[in-house]
Amino acid sequence: MISKERKFWIYETMNKIRYFELKALKLFEENKLRGSVHLYAGEEAVAAGVCSQLRDEDYITSTHRGHGHCIAKGAELDKAMAELMGKVTGYCKGRSGSMHIADFTKGNLGANAIVGGGIPIATGAALAAKLQKTDKVAVSFFGDGASNEGTFHESLNLASVWKLPIIFVCENNGFGISVPVSQSTSVENISDRAVGYGMPGVTVDGNDVFAVYEAFEEALKRAKAGDGPTLIECKTYRTLGHWTGDPQTYRDKKVVEMWRDTKDPIQLFKKRLVEAGDFTEEELDKVEEDAKIEADAAAEFAINSPNPDPSDVMDDVFYEC
Amino acid sequence: MSKKTYATAIRDVIAEEMRRDENVFVMGEDIEILGGIFGCTRDLYKEFGVDRIRNTPISEAAMIGAGVGSACAGMRPIVELMYMDFTLVAADQIINQAAKTRYIFGGKAKIPLVIRGQQGIGRGNAATHSQSLETIFMHFPGIKVACPSNAADAAGLLRTAIRDDNPVMFFEHKALYASKFEVPDDPDFCVPFGKADIKRAGKDVTIVGSLLYVSRALEAAAELEKIGIDAEVIDPRTLVPFDTQTIIESVKKTGKLVVVHEAHKVAGWGAEVVSQVVEGAFKYLDAAPIHLGAKACPLPFNIELENAVVPSVEQIVEAAKKVCNKK
Numbered sequence: 290m291i292s293k294e295r296k297f298w299i300y301e302t303m304n305k306i307r308y309f310e311l312k313a314l315k316l317f318e319e320n321k322l323r324g325s326v327h328l329y330a331g332e333e334a335v336a337a338g339v340c341s342q343l344r345d346e347d348y349i350t351s352t353h354r355g356h357g358h359c360i361a362k363g364a365e366l367d368k369a370m371a372e373l374m375g376k377v378t379g380y381c382k383g384r385s386g387s388m389h390i391a392d393f394t395k396g397n398l399g400a401n402a403i404v405g406g407g408i409p410i411a412t413g414a415a416l417a418a419k420l421q422k423t424d425k426v427a428v429s430f431f432g433d434g435a436s437n438e439g440t441f442h443e444s445l446n447l448a449s450v451w452k453l454p455i456i457f458v459c460e461n462n463g464f465g466i467s468v469p470v471s472q473s474t475s476v477e478n479i480s481d482r483a484v485g486y487g488m489p490g491v492t493v494d495g496n497d498v499f500a501v502y503e504a505f506e507e508a509l510k511r512a513k514a515g516d517g518p519t520l521i522e523c524k525t526y527r528t529l530g531h532w533t534g535d536p537q538t539y540r541d542k543k544v545v546e547m548w549r550d551t552k553d554p555i556q557l558f559k560k561r562l563v564e565a566g567d568f569t570e571e572e573l574d575k576v577e578e579d580a581k582i583e584a585d586a587a588a589e590f591a592i593n594s595p596n597p598d599p600s601d602v603m604d605d606v607f608y609e610c
Numbered sequence: 611m612s613k614k615t616y617a618t619a620i621r622d623v624i625a626e627e628m629r630r631d632e633n634v635f636v637m638g639e640d641i642e643i644l645g646g647i648f649g650c651t652r653d654l655y656k657e658f659g660v661d662r663i664r665n666t667p668i669s670e671a672a673m674i675g676a677g678v679g680s681a682c683a684g685m686r687p688i689v690e691l692m693y694m695d696f697t698l699v700a701a702d703q704i705i706n707q708a709a710k711t712r713y714i715f716g717g718k719a720k721i722p723l724v725i726r727g728q729q730g731i732g733r734g735n736a737a738t739h740s741q742s743l744e745t746i747f748m749h750f751p752g753i754k755v756a757c758p759s760n761a762a763d764a765a766g767l768l769r770t771a772i773r774d775d776n777p778v779m780f781f782e783h784k785a786l787y788a789s790k791f792e793v794p795d796d797p798d799f800c801v802p803f804g805k806a807d808i809k810r811a812g813k814d815v816t817i818v819g820s821l822l823y824v825s826r827a828l829e830a831a832a833e834l835e836k837i838g839i840d841a842e843v844i845d846p847r848t849l850v851p852f853d854t855q856t857i858i859e860s861v862k863k864t865g866k867l868v869v870v871h872e873a874h875k876v877a878g879w880g881a882e883v884v885s886q887v888v889e890g891a892f893k894y895l896d897a898a899p900i901h902l903g904a905k906a907c908p909l910p911f912n913i914e915l916e917n918a919v920v921p922s923v924e925q926i927v928e929a930a931k932k933v934c935n936k937k
Contacts (some may be wrong), residue, residue: 348683382716398682399715403706409675410707415705416676417683420635420661427679440703443672450667605717606751609774 291502292340293567296499297478299341299498300562303333304580306357309366310529312584313356313373313387317533321400322374325402326387329357330498331528336361338501340508348396348414348427350407353388354460355400358430366587376594383597383603396425405431412444415455415518426454426512434465436479436557445520447485448495450519451524456508457521461566462527464552467539483520494553495523499561518581526552556581611794617787619761620650621728622770625686626797627772627881628658628709631686634772636663638674638690639726647692648728648787650871670700672907674725678708678777681723687771689726693783697747708777709752723777726768730822730872731916739910740916742759742873747779748849748882754778754803755849759824761791763847766801783821797838804851812842815930817864818857820845823870823921830926841935849879857883858891865896866933872920875903900929 292298292458298304310330316322328335340361342348359369364380369514372379373387380390385408385551398414418425419547435441459479463470476482485491489511493500501523508519526548530537537545547555562568614622621785628634635658636651641666656665668672670691671804676685688888691911692695697704704725712719723801731740754776758764764782771778793799809824810831824845831841842860861867867887869880880901887899912918931937 325876346743380716381714381718382718385714389714393682393715393718399711399719401707403702406702406707407674409672409703410679410682412672412686413676414683415680417685418678421683421687426681440671440675443667443669443794444675446667447669447672447676449665510755513728584805605711605713607754608712608720 291499295341298565299337300515300558301340301576301580302361303558304577305366305583306330306333306336306360307555308580308584309369309587312588313370314529314533316374316588318465325385326373326529326533327354328529328533330527331549331553332460333497334414334498334501334558335458335523335525336421339458339505341502342402342505343396343426346425346427348398348411349399349430351400351430352407352432352435353400354403354432355388355390358391359392359397359400360395361453363452364390364392365398366583367590370587370591370595374591375596376591377597378594382582386521390596403461405435405440406438407431408435411473412448412453415448416451418450418454423437424513426456428456428458428507430458430467433459433463433474433479435460435472436482437473443484445488445518448518449486449488452515454512455518456503456505456512456519457520459522460520460525461522462519462525464527464531466531476499478522480520486555488518488520490507490520490522492522492524495525496557498554498558504536534550539545555568611792613790614793615787616761616764616789616791616855617649619765619793620782621654623765623768624651627655627769628654628662628692631796633684634688635664636688636690637664637666637676639666639668640690641665641690645790646690648784650690651687670696671703674700674703676876677708677723677725678703678711678721681721682719683710686722688724688726688772689824693735693907694727694729694743695739696742697725697743701765702746704753704779705750705801709750712776713752716855716936722775722780724771724780725777726780726782727786728782730783730785731909731920734909734911734913734916739877742871742904744779744781744849745873745879747879748879751897753850756803757779757781757820757847757849759786759821759845760789761928762793762887763801763807765793766799767803767847770800770919772805781821785822787918789833801847802926806846806853806856808842808856810841812864814835814840814864815868815934816842816844816857816860816864817926818846818866818867819881820847820871822872826923827870827926829923830930833923833927834930839930840918841930853873854886858887861887861891862894865894865926867895867899868902868926868929868933869899870902870921870926874902874906875901876906878903897933897935901919901927902929
């Protein structure tokens with residue numbers, strides 16, 4: 290059972306992510322934003338469903354498609370958008386751009402532009418949680434593509450052998466850029482790979498908040514009980530391009546439209562919330578409206594923020610002891 | 611002072627730092643009961659337990675990545691690699707993650723991580739287990755690189771590395787583990803990073819070398835003395851940060867420079883030293899500097915072939931004679 294308050298948080302967070310992403314896309318199309326920008330719109334149920342159950346002191350690592358995880362783990366839209374625009378007011382002072390947003394105060398150990406790069410890092414954070422005898426957990430978000438990287442296999446094995454408090458959350462969005470999962474991956478369900486590492490694996494509908502929430506709830510219990518890791522595969526779909534300039538010649542537009550029009554996780558969740566009588570349509574529309582306003586304000590903040598000073602470019606290579 | 615082997619000095623510092631700070635722990639292959647194949651963690655599991663002297667699967671990327679992650683989460687991990695050659699298996703976690711994390715996160719991360727292990731010639735380990743890789747890691751901003759040449763430096767540099775809040779690559783040399791040296795007993799004995807050590811003072815020629823090539827440079831200096839050449843031997847001790855100044859001051863005095871290392875000569879760190887000395891002290895040079903390093907072929911197994919690939923003491927002597935214009 291998800292509390293009403295938490296349902297509201299999830300819905301609000303999903304909308305924040307959605308409008309942040311759409312705003313980022315618009316800014317990219319207007320040439321106000323450069324670099325590699327990978328949008329998460331359409332996959333919000335995973336980040337929001339998982340992070341609604343985490344505290345600030347719990348850790349996550351994220352991916353090149355990381356804005357959603359960062360926002361769900363507490364990132365403020367204005368600082369995140371400023372980072373996308375390379376501004377000094379951004380989370381990383383304009384050093385990282387879209388692909389490496391981090392906020393250690395919220396347990397976000399960073400988005401990671403290397404596919405599979407964050408998985409061992411989250412595993413290490415879980416090791417620290419265990420060695421320090423805390424009840425913190427770590428979550429590693431990664432995509433279907435990362436499940437073919439060595440770091441995925443090494444980390445699952447390590448976490449299982451050491452019974453670490455970590456949950457591996459695979460977002461299977463159907464494609465590694467242009468290559469469909471069926472061409473790249475040896476198993477139909479990536480969660481099947483959990484068997485090889487002696488941990489439970491479960492596949493859920495990644496566009497269904499309730500399914501993600503429940504699977505994660507159980508994995509979290511297991512992690513906190515000291516029973517070790519779980520692999521959760523959330524099957525979803527990338528309705529936008531791999532990056533903002535993707536021509537998307539590799540897939541059928543009709544399939545994309547079908548996902549966008551009938552399986553949008555926000556619309557599906559909204560319908561359930563209204564049907565259950567948790568909130569009225571008007572109340573939820575207001576949440577959506579507020580998210581739009583917040584995303585617009587974030588863009589304004591970012592546009593009006595100063596660029597970093599090139600004379601600081603050598604700062605922070607090392608921690609000065 | 612106590613006379614100790616290089617391996618024992620390393621082991622003792624790990625133990626002392628683990629006693630001092632409960633966040634320090636070690637993970638690596640075969641480090642628990644076996645104590646590491648060179649004994650650098652021998653018996654430590656008995657005192658510290660298997661949580662803190664932690665055997666790992668043979669998964670270098672996961673070990674080092676877990677080092678980065680646990681460091682980000684407040685621990686001070688030491689990751690032992692059985693051979694530093696295996697850094698290449700885990701290169702992404704070192705070069706893209708450990709080295710860059712602090713900078714790209716706008717200075718928010720602290721990564722007190724030590725990656726240590728041995729490298730080099732001397733045991734017939736052949737091409738993939740005998741390389742000298744310190745130069746590679748000098749190239750990427752964000753990691754410090756230490757290369758101790760004796761037990762005292764090993765102890766002092768390792769303690770500094772463990773107490774440093776940055777990732778440190780700590781290159782030990784397999785042929786030095788059994789060598790003995792007087793090591794200070796002070797449990798706070800640290801050798802500062804970025805401070806080269808003049809291992810032998812001299813006035814005629816500056817010879818820069820590290821790791822195994824400090825003792826070889828000293829052997830060469832003893833030979834040179836017989837023919838009236840007084841060599842100054844400098845060990846940079848850390849390649850990052852690098853103490854250019856001590857070398858430049860020496861060259862101002864001697865006017866001649868030979869740099870020697872076991873790493874391949876092509877684009878080896880000696881080339882960087884020559885470059886910096888030429889930029890910083892050109893007018894003091896009486897002769898073109900000579901840079902010696904391993905030939906551009908993989909390290910072969912056969913001991914005679916192995917020795918043929920790396921610089922010999924004789925070659926160091928010849929190079930010094932050449933820059934001194936002595937037949």
